[in-house]
Amino acid sequence: MPRFLTIILITIIGSAAQLYSQQHMVSFKHLTIDDGLSQNSVNCIYQDKNGFMWFGTHDGLNKFNGYEFEYYRNDRSNENSLSSNYIYDVYEDNEGVLWVATFGGGLNSIHPETGEIKAHEMIPEDENIIPDERIFSISEYPEGILWIGCNGGLIRYNKRTSKARLFTGNKKSEDIYFNNYVGIVCPDELGNIWFQTDSGLTKIDTSNLNIEYFKKSPYSNKYKMGFIQDIKSIPNGVLVACDDGLLLIDEKHKRDELLLSTEQFNSGGRETSFLEFDILKPDYYLIGSNQGLIIYDHKTGRISRYQANAYDPKSLTHNSILSICKSRDGVLWLGTRNGINIIESLEPDFKHIRSIPGESGMSSNNVTSFMEMNDSLLWIGTTNGLNLYNKNTYEFKVYNAEQGNSGMLLSGYILSLYKDSKNRQWVGTRGGGFYKIIPHGDRINFKQIRPLNDTLFNINTHYFRERENGNLWVGTGGQGLWEYDPDRNLIKRYESTLDAGGLNHSFVFCFHEDAFNNLWTGTPSGGLNMLNTQSGRFLFFLNNPENLHSINNDIILSIYEDSNNKLWVGTNDGLAKFIPTLDSDVFPLINQSRQLNQDTLFINFGLAEGFPNTVIYGMLEDEHDQLWISTNSGLVVFDTKNETVIKTFDVSDGLQSNEFNQNAFYTDAHGQFYFGGVNGFNIFNPDEVTGNNYKPQMLITGLSIFNKPLQVNKPNEDGLYLDKSISNTEKISLSWKDRVITFHFAGLSYKSPEKNQYSYKLEGFNNDWVMAGNNRSATYTQLDPGTYIFRVKAANNSGIWDEAGSSLIIHISTPPWLAWYAYTLYILIIVGIAYLFIRYRIRRATRKIRLQATIDRAREEEREVFRKQSAADFHDEAGNKITKLTLFTEMARSELENKTQLENYLGKIQQNITELSSGMRDFLWVMDPQHDSLFETIARLKDFGESLLTETGVNFIVKGIQLDLQEINLSMNARRDILQIFKEAMNNAAKYAKANNITLEVIKENNQFKINLEDDGRGFNLQNLDNKRYGLRIMKERAQKIGGELIINSGENSGTSISLKCNIPHLGNSN
Known part of the structure; x- marks a missing residue:
């Protein structure tokens, strides 16, 4: 304007x-002292x-x-x-x-x-x-x-x-x-x-x-x-x-x-x-x-x-x-x-x-309709007059209502404008009927249409469209649908009736005749009506709240058939797509249904699909299968192929207002789109709507601690400050006490900056981008100690992102109790406590061991005293008795020289007494604690071997006896079992081996000792040996009892070796 x-x-x-x-x-936006400017003279x-x-x-x-x-x-x-x-x-x-x-x-x-x-x-x-x-x-x-x-x-x-x-x-x-x-x-x-x-x-x-x-x-x-x-x-x-x-x-x-x-x-x-x-x-x-x-x-x-x-x-x-x-x-x-x-x-x-008070221009900013008169002149209907706009000179000529003037409009409230194929121009008004524009040179006359066959002509005329036969469809307010014959000046009415097959509402807001002679009619509360022009029968589609695929609302504001023959319906509650394909069979197909409102006939689009508003006033299609849709919250660009919202525009993008008007949409001969609303109208070429291509300069503009901004060279209560402005700072170190941190940022693009969008993330905390909308701050609380990178990027009002964005490295210091020296102290304390605890346990255990050792030593001493005393007493008493028995037996034998059988018995008595005496000596030796060493045990075996083999002619050799064997203590049971094993072995060797040499050897290796008895006698076959023989079994059982391993090796004519391997008691396992 x-x-x-x-x-x-x-x-x-x-x-x-x-x-x-x-x-x-040109529209000017303003910044004054009321908006925060320090003073108005700039x-x-x-x-x-x-x-x-x-x-x-x-x-x-x-x-x-x-x-x-x-x-x-x-x-x-x-x-x-x-x-x-x-x-x-x-x-x-x-x-x-x-x-x-x-x-x-x-x-x-x-x-x-x-x-x-x-x-x-x-x-x-x-x-x-x-x-x-x-x-x-x-x-x-x-x-x-x-x-x-x-x-x-x-x-x-x-x-x-x-x-x-x-x-x-x-x-x-x-x-x-x-x-x-x-x-x-x-x-x-x-x-x-x-x-x-x-x-x-x-x-x-x-x-x-x-x-x-x-x-x-x-x-x-x-x-x-x-x-x-x-x-x-x-x-x-x-x-x-x-x-x-x-x-x-x-x-x-x-x-x-x-x-x-x-x-x-x-x-x-x-x-x-x-x-x-x-x-x-x-x-x-x-x-x-x-x-x-x-x-x-x-x-x-x-x-x-x-x-x-x-x-x-x-x-x-x-x-x-x-x-x-x-x-x-x-x-x-x-x-x-x-x-x-x-x-x-x-x-x-x-x-x-738009019209500006005090200046010539449009008669009203409330625009209702458009119609091209010729290449340079455009008719614009408003709620207060008809305007002829010169697109070259930008001038307006206004035609207001003039009562009593037959060549002028009777109503200035323009509802609709239409030019038919014969270049006839029609004007529909509120309360004044409809008119044909008749140019007379530089003058314009308006002829009110008064049909010959009807007396109603001062009606509301909402909509015009031409039929193939040249007649006009006319939508009225309260008088139903008319078909007007301009040549004959006659009308045919399609009125609202209660009969099945009739129009179901007397107000007709809009309509569209498809390529198959079906007229789709929109009403204010009667839903979408479909007229089959051949039969004159109507079908109607109403909203069924229980059927999500019924039409979404009964108030129909616009109807549009796109270039792919898809039918789109604008309602008071969103956009509805008619699912069946438009063709010659669509009416008969739908007419077969007895329950249209329960069928799956529509796909509905609204707020959930990205529409900013659900009042759909008008639709125009561009060359890219996109619908430009006017609403009560701006314009929507809708992709009909993918059926998605691509873009939205509002008043901040230059629209006349967020609120548009019904029927106020038009495409001229050059592809320019016109959309009118409550504050004038917009003209644009859809292919030239490029938006803002400038990427915002992204800056971090502030950093707050507990909602108090950090300042350059001005320490806060904790002594923290910035060395330089935050937008020039790459890294900052914060205290662990700074538990609430807020980043402030701005994308410097000044075209509708309120529509700039932001996204941010804090690497090290959450690596996912957070979509912040137009919010320009991000707050984090209770961050753990460590290093983080705050990144933020911005998109301008057209959604163009500055992917590079801006970043700030922040380091949160470690609290004293989590620092390395604290952990060192914790370790030292734990080690100290563990040391004291272990030391306490050791001391306690040592005291207990010492006490037990004292007790054990006392008991051992007591046992040793007892053993010594018992051995001495037993030795004195039993030895005395055995000696007497032996003496008496000798005396009896001397008196019975001629009694051979008796002498034989007495000889056996003598032998058993001798054996008993030997066993008694062994028992007494075992009982004596003075002999509790390996050295004494080997010495005892040496004595036994020498005594046994002295008169046999067998050479008895003992090897490996060293004084350090005295340090290897053996229990009484161990000495007894070792003694019995090798006495049995020596007796067997003496009786059966027929050996020339028998060797007894003791060997100390690491934590073990080994006693070997070898002979060079005739030997025997181990495979033929009965493992169940009593003597051999007893020997092995004795070895196992003291935790030893007894190994017997022998072969015919290759001698025999018996080896006992045991752990040294204080180094290994032993009884």
């Missing part, structure tokens, strides 16, 4: 023609390398991330603050340092990493005093040298040395005279510094410091310089906003040209000044003036002008534009005397046409 009365003029300047019209529909706007926006005002410097402001002001109690609140200019040098020009506070700088603010004193290179308090402009050329415009001249400042030189005008020379007020400084590409004064333009050559002053244009000498407002560098020269207009100065080719004059904008005795400008692209300029914004296309000569309008919330907030900046995402920022005005796009995807 035009923001001012459109004027079409041709003005000749040189050979260029300018056409005044509203080329662009002198300068700048975007730094990180993507932050900076706004200099009369009351402080503002840093903006798209959501909130950070303020820089003078604070007398804080040395790290600006020296003045009045900000004129902001400039970022090649090192990222932000230089701030203040009025009354001189030159300030803000360090990019630490945020340290420094006021710079300038050291004069000569005797000239540097007037460094009131500074207006800053530029750099070459690197390291700042050129500063101030109230006393031009300053050249060396950043490294702080030395400065002042350049002032020479009043004695007209050629280099300039007023010492220098407000704008601009280096060009040729090494010149151009600067503004209030009385002309001045240039200084940096190679030789020659100064040139211009009161008029340098080369043509035609255009007045006057008070220079702005200078911008261009290839080969500069552009200058001077008194006469926008002047191009080409230094290389020594020429100048006035591109646009200010004079043509003067009106009402008020002169126009170009205050600020920006070059959007070659020959395309954005000019801020004292009377609004001007967009100038030098190639076409087209000018668009925008001014403040108190009645238009989307217009400029003030006509004086003080500063202009284009951010990297293409957003235009305009600083005015009443806040910041934002243009997100000069060529929006959705052009918005």
